[in-house]
Amino acid sequence: MDEPLSFESFLKGAKKAAHKAMNDHGRGEYDEFALHAGVAVERLAKAVLVSKNPIYIAELRSADMLLHLGGDLQLDEDKIRTIGAKEAVARLRRIRVLASDPLLDLLIEMRNGAAHASTDSTRAKAMVSPLARTVATLLNDLGQPLDTFWGRWTEAVENAVNEQEGEVFRDVQLRIAQARHAFEDRFVGLPSEIREQALKVPQQRPLRQPIEWDQDSMRAEDTTVSPWDVWAGECPACSATGVVTMEPFPFGKTKTGPRYKANGYSCGLCNFEVHGPEEMAAFLTVANRASAADHSPAEEN
Template structure:
């Protein structure tokens, strides 16, 4: 039998496609993600079937008897005559023998994959398919007695979080985006001397003038947003920037709370109080969460916002 139809060959193909899918998701290219995610599931499903019996990957067609004997190792077929099952049929067979359970999210992933291959798919739906991909691959790896870390390598932790129902969706998304930004940043310097990346991390920000709080924009009427230095980026270690919005005001002080974080080096970003809370939960101590600006009692809010930070409180 052709080695390309072995369980190990299907496994290696699934691993390669799964890593491409995670890279696609981080760029973000969700149609490409759906395509590679579907290929990963299909190949790993075939690996599980072939491990049971090589003939289980045979597609039933006019030459199905020859195909079965080819997979059994007794007949040689030309490469163009070799036909194996597609993703939908491979999943159906695994469900029939009890390896996989019915899963509408997995079925949707395969449908989106087919759309990405033949027509415009729904990118919004594709973006949310990390969990069924991770869950299905974990099940199939258990069936093959393959370690999760061997398959996912640097993607192991975010994949584990994708199936961790004890954490909320916002936490899982922030953690995934952070790891994706980190990997994309590291990939930019792959094969280059270490000092090249170190130089990029130590270089001054292109927005050096924004080391102090100052007006950035006005949103929702008179709602002011301030921007200030935010310390090391949890994704790449570079210098990130925090955004703030006002939460309290007295005659002599205005208090702002962090409502976003962004890094120009690796493009990691979070937005809003829920994502900021999730960011702090992903082991990122040291990020400023509140800023207090002292001012005179006669200043307008716009004038107050022009003041340099008088006192910083972290929490």
């Protein structure tokens, strides 16, 4: 079979498109994300079909393509036609590799829309889960390891399909991973000293004091604290010192003065940020887990 239509070519193309999609999502380019995510699904779906039988990617209306994919007829490159993403998914459902998934169907529609017109960025932003879920299913059918395909995105896509966690929590986890990878990419090919120097650059705004990531430290009973104060906190994405902003507790005034709680966090180095009580609660949970993992005793041999 021609190299562009080989299993290896489809698998390689799927991986490249999937990584582009995750990078697009991290930059907030959700129309580009939808386009590359759809391409990733299409190419990986074709890889699965080709692994079973090369003629499974042929258009039914083209007898010449069937013969070409069967190895008995040579066609010029400009005459080669294969099925699209929608039909590839449909065929995999007919042979019970994929189950019905309205979100995957929506992602494919968004991919087609992004290729010809603007897509709905709000809806596209939420399409990481169907992408991750479909890729996992197809890789499992191929017997291909998830981490080989996703590389540094493995943990992020595993978290994206973890239904035991809430949507806001999964979104914050993903944004931390995206900020981390974007930060790392800035220093590719540069001496490690450059990265370390960047982490030591002080914030432009004066910081009140360092804090630990736990629920108690997110509250303050101090008449000298104001909603405009900023507190120092280690960024879970790049480990630089970011800032925590505070807001008054509703009906939270005590004998010593008003009480405040954290309502946001931002890191000026990697641009990771969270806003509001839901995102802040998810952020604290992620930070607590990371801190617990860092301080857990090493397993005995």
